[in-house]
Amino acid sequence: MEDKRLICASLTAALQATRQYRELVDLEYHDNDYTDDAYVLAVFSCGSKTRIDVTGDSGSAMIRDIMQCLD
Numbered sequence: 001m002e003d004k005r006l007i008c009a010s011l012t013a014a015l016q017a018t019r020q021y022r023e024l025v026d027l028e029y030h031d032n033d034y035t036d037d038a039y040v041l042a043v044f045s046c047g048s049k050t051r052i053d054v055t056g057d058s059g060s061a062m063i064r065d066i067m068q069c070l071d
Contacts, residue, residue: 002058004031005029007029008027008029008040008066011063012024015027023045023046024042024043024045026041026042027040028040028043029054036055036056037055038053039052039053039055040052040054040062042070050069050070052065052066052069053065
C-alpha cells in the first residue's frame with residue numbers, strides 16, 4: 001500500500017523548490033474511513049485553497065492529477 005500522505009509531503013517539498021509553486025504551503029491528503037472518497041487540498045500562502053479529487057488513484061496517478069489541477 002502506498003503512503004499517499006508521504007507522497008504529498010514529498011511532492012510539496014519538490015514544488016516549493018520551484019519558482020512557480022514557491023507560494024505553495026501544503027498538499028494535505030484527506031481520505032474518508034467510511035467511503036472511498038479521497039482528496040488533496042492544495043494550500044497557498046495567500047490563503048487560497050484548491051480541492052483535488054484523488055479517489056481511487058495510485059500514487060503516480062495522484063501526482064498527475066495534482067499537477068494537472070495546479071497548472
